[in-house]
Amino acid sequence: MPRIKVGVIGAGKMGRIHIENLCRMFEVDVKSVSDIYADQIKDWARDRGVSYITADYREIIKDPDIDAIFICSSTNTHTQIIAEGAQAGKHIFCEKPFSFDLEETKRALNVVEQAGVKMQVGFNRRFDHNFKRVRDIVQEGKIGDPHIIKITSRDPAPPSLDYIKVSGGLFVDMAIHDFDMARYVSGSEVEEVFVKGGVLVDPAIGEAGDIDTAVITLTFNNGAIGIIDNSRQAVYGYDQRVEVFGSKGCVTTNNDYPNTAQWWTADGVHGDKPLYFFLERYKESYVEEVKAFIDCIIHDKKPAVDGQDGLQAELIAYAAKKSLLESRPVKIEEIAHEKAVKQ
Structure with a gap:
């Protein structure tokens, strides 16, 4: 079977994670990598067997040997590269979010649909072992009809202020994963969003135009209620938990730890903190998502999480931003209508 030839656009933190994982796959040949700092990554990329490094991503898109591209560049470049890649017949893996503009996202997805890639x-x-098990249990009907979905997502420390200023804010940058997870584990679309948020971690985050703490209430089409709590700083480590309570029971997941050993003394019960951040906590999920994407190309299957999933998460994120700004519940259809985005 011919190997899938891949080009990776953007060799920052996420790009390098994907390159490392792709290079371990027998079915894949990472032929080329582009990055605006190409000279700085040449040695690193060549040590991993990448034969071609360029500062111009269009060289990858124009290469007739390339079957698929991984878009790991800055968010403001995503939709243009998506459109160009789709028009060139490349299959596309793109980091979230697609863009900071819903109309731009929809236009890019239209090009993908027309191209048939x-x-x-x-x-x-979605590929995390804990959360996938929650989804499976809910889908199998083991907890009955979902009534309450609780998601806790707290980072161990806030990102730099320079990053916050260009990230799109807590909802688009951080909570967007939780919006997708809410849809994933509930098996239902979100109908309405209501947010209470504040700046409780660092006043500089507020000065940069963002918040660092939020409680988000979701109403789902199936009648279930969702609660997401976000914080930019949990001093004990990366806090990632999910619970789905239903008519027949409840399924819940705890954090992942370096080990499960505990020592009990007269002073209390002690154990390790959760795995520190996303690179450690979700290491295997990054491997599994790449495997799933390559598998869908080889076997001509629909991707497990596609462009419409990305669009729906962005719609929820913008409803959350509007809810915070206007201190009221906001329906998803209101945002879709404002932005002329057909759901």
């Missing part, structure tokens, strides 16, 4: 968005948490 496969597209997967980088919602890696």
Whole structure:
């Protein structure tokens, strides 16, 4: 079987993770990598067997040997590269979010649809062993009809202020994973969003135009209610938990730890903190999402998490932003109508 030839656009943190994982796959040949700092990554990329490094991503898109591209560049470049890649007949894996503009996202997805290429968005948490098990249990009807979905997502420390200023904000940058997870584990679309948020971690985050703490209430089409709590700083480590309560029971997941050993003394019960951050916590999920994307190309299957999933998460994120700004519940259809985005 011919190997899938891949080009990776953007060799920052996420790009390098994907390159490392792709290079371990027998079915894949990472032929080329582009990055605006190409000279700085040449040695690193060549050590991993990448034969061609360029500063111009269009060289990858124009290469007739390339079957698929991984878009790991800055968010403001995504939709242009998506459109160009789709028009060139490349299958596309794109990191989240697609863009900071819903109309831009929809235009790019229209090009993908017209081109007939496969597209997967980088919602890696769907491939996490814990959360996938929750989804399976809910889908199998073991807890009955979902009534309450609770998602806790707290980072161990806030990102730099320079990053916050260009990230799109807490909802688009951080909570967007939780919006997708809410849809994933509930098996239902979100109908309405209501947010209470504040700046409780660092006043500089507020000065940069963002918040660092939020509680988000979701209403689903199936009648279930969702609660997401986000914080940019949990001093004990990366806090990632999900619970689905239903008519027949409840399924819940805890954090992942370096080990499960505990020592009990007269002073208390002690154990390790959760795995520190996303690179450690979701290491295997990044491997699994890449495997799933390559598998859908080889076997001509629909991607497990596609462009429409990315669009729906963005709609929820913008409803959350509007809810915070206007202190009221916001329906998803209101945002879709405002932005002329057909759901």
